[in-house]
Amino acid sequence: xxxxxxxxxSILVIGDEILSGRTQDTNSNHIAKKMTxxxxxxSDIRVIPDNKExxxxxxxxxxxxxxxxxxxxxxxxxxxDITAESVAFxxxxxxxxxxxxxxxxxxxxxxxxxxxxxxRQRMARIPAGATLIDNPISKAPGFKLENVFVFAGIPKxxxxxxxxSIKYLEKGKIVHSKSIKVNAVEGDIAKTLxxxxxxxxxxxxxxxxxxxxDQDFGVNVVLKSVNKEKLEKSVDKFKTFLNENSMSYxx
Amino acid sequence: xxxxxxxxxSILVIGDEILSGRTQDTNSNHIAKKMTxxxxxxSDIRVIPDNKExxxxxxxxxxxxxxxxxxxxxxxxxxxDITAESVAFxxxxxxxxxxxxxxxxxxxxxxxxxxxxxxRQRMARIPAGATLIDNPISKAPGFKLENVFVFAGIPKxxxxxxxxSIKYLEKGKIVHSKSIKVNAVEGDIAKTLxxxxxxxxxxxxxxxxxxxxDQDFGVNVVLKSVNKEKLEKSVDKFKTFLNENSMSYxx
Numbered sequence: 001x002x003x004x005x006x007x008x009x010s011i012l013v014i015g016d017e018i019l020s021g022r023t024q025d026t027n028s029n030h031i032a033k034k035m036t037x038x039x040x041x042x043s044d045i046r047v048i049p050d051n052k053e054x055x056x057x058x059x060x061x062x063x064x065x066x067x068x069x070x071x072x073x074x075x076x077x078x079x080x081d082i083t084a085e086s087v088a089f090x091x092x093x094x095x096x097x098x099x100x101x102x103x104x105x106x107x108x109x110x111x112x113x114x115x116x117x118x119x120r121q122r123m124a125r126i127p128a129g130a131t132l133i134d135n136p137i138s139k140a141p142g143f144k145l146e147n148v149f150v151f152a153g154i155p156k157x158x159x160x161x162x163x164x165s166i167k168y169l170e171k172g173k174i175v176h177s178k179s180i181k182v183n184a185v186e187g188d189i190a191k192t193l194x195x196x197x198x199x200x201x202x203x204x205x206x207x208x209x210x211x212x213x214d215q216d217f218g219v220n221v222v223l224k225s226v227n228k229e230k231l232e233k234s235v236d237k238f239k240t241f242l243n244e245n246s247m248s249y250x251x
Numbered sequence: 252x253x254x255x256x257x258x259x260x261s262i263l264v265i266g267d268e269i270l271s272g273r274t275q276d277t278n279s280n281h282i283a284k285k286m287t288x289x290x291x292x293x294s295d296i297r298v299i300p301d302n303k304e305x306x307x308x309x310x311x312x313x314x315x316x317x318x319x320x321x322x323x324x325x326x327x328x329x330x331x332d333i334t335a336e337s338v339a340f341x342x343x344x345x346x347x348x349x350x351x352x353x354x355x356x357x358x359x360x361x362x363x364x365x366x367x368x369x370x371r372q373r374m375a376r377i378p379a380g381a382t383l384i385d386n387p388i389s390k391a392p393g394f395k396l397e398n399v400f401v402f403a404g405i406p407k408x409x410x411x412x413x414x415x416s417i418k419y420l421e422k423g424k425i426v427h428s429k430s431i432k433v434n435a436v437e438g439d440i441a442k443t444l445x446x447x448x449x450x451x452x453x454x455x456x457x458x459x460x461x462x463x464x465d466q467d468f469g470v471n472v473v474l475k476s477v478n479k480e481k482l483e484k485s486v487d488k489f490k491t492f493l494n495e496n497s498m499s500y501x502x
Binding site: 013016017018019020021022023024025026028029030031032033034035036041042043044045046047048049076077078079080114115117118119120122123137138154156157185186187188189190191193194197204205206207208209210211222 | 267268269272274276277283284285286287292295296297299300328329330331365368369370371373374407408436437438441442445456473
């Protein structure tokens with residue numbers, strides 16, 4: 001079953017440091033949570049290397065596949081920061097120094113008494129037609145080109161840019177959800193979940209076992225629906241089953 | 252530049268709970284780290300939903316693209332656990348109850364006094380031709396079919412399955428790496444990094460800015476090479492530059 005009237009999104013995490021395991025990506029989790037809150041359904045997350053051809057190919061695939069594409073990483077001043085030029089290439093537009101970005105950066109570096117050198121000026125290169133996204137922390141802006149949002153990789157900056165981008169997004173129908181922590185193993189509730197799932201077309205059920213120790217294990221069951229009333233009915237049914245089978249649970 | 256004589260790998264994280272942001276994926280970081288240690292270069296990480304068609308398509312793409320494919324998630328007993336049957340479909344092989352897996356699970360549930368019910372028996376369904384991967388924690392095995400390794404999503408179990416799979420992997424040439432924490436902003440070292448990068452074909456340089464506060468920021472520079480001697484030479488050159496420009500750093 002599908003939950004209708006939702007927008008879709010994808011996330012492209014650009015960076016060798018994620019692929020080598022050096023850095024744990026937390027940006028995509030942050031974006032995904034935020035999008036879920038506003039009814040945008042993330043269908044793809046990809047991590048790819050700092051490679052221009054791969055970045056271009058991935059951008060062109062995902063910007064057509066989903067309503068919104070969010071990229072993180074690769075917009076700093078060094079040789080491996082090639083996201084902006086890859087976005088320009090993907091859209092077939094030019095990339096030059098953007099005067100607005102240049103002025104923001106020049107003011108910033110002048111203000112802190114640092115040289116606005118060639119490497120830093122690279123960060124003012126923005127694809128033609130893009131709208132800048134404010135970076136309140138280190139100033140070098142992100143940007144939005146059509147449905148593609150280009151964010152920094154540093155989590156603190158990424159989060160700020162994401163906040164500054166919410167205004168551009170169409171919000172979908174909110175998915176209501178209810179989480180129930182069941183003190184049982186998945187195998188004991190699987191049949192019932194399958195039944196609930198087949199009975200109600202607007203319902204989506206996730207079952208997430210956890211296993212902290214021999215004493216502390218169970219399943220987090222998450223029921224979701226855009227229809228709040230039907231969701232509550234299904235939750236009641238499930239709790240009735242748990243009670244009838246003497247399984248303990250908590251909300 | 253490419254680092255030669257390395258094997259490649261990809262990771263497919265299967266699960267709606269990651270895409271909704273409910274769960275932070277840590278499995279792919281763990282796999283990536285481990286593979287880097289043994290000279291297998293992860294080139295793709297993807298997160299996809301619990302959707303059979305998408306799982307099949309992704310498996311078929313990635314198992315051909317890279318030497319090894321590791322999947323996580325979707326091998327439990329519930330209705331949304333569809334990874335095993337998707338793998339079977341992707342390879343065009345049958346999936347039936349595997350006697351070895353059945354016996355392991357039956358022994359386990361008999362031993363703890365639980366019913367080995369229909370839902371649990373699903374976990375004994377393994378694609379034809381696959382080799383089981385031991386799960387010392389909750390017993391339901393993972394499996395390996397040709398170059399595809401199918402792991403559980405629960406991190407503790409995933410880690411154990413990964414450990415039990417290392418013996419099947421060809422190890423590549425180890426990449427040596429050296430990390431230097433520079434107390435400067437990226438823009439001040441970008442030109443030098445670019446120069447170092449162009450001078451030495453076997454060298455790969457990553458530059459990872461961090462920004463904890465106005466007082467605590469800088470760049471972690473990571474130099475990598477399969478050639479240890481050349482790596483050390485480049486590290487020395489970089490440190491000389493830092494010293495000449497009075498930039499402080501630590502290893």
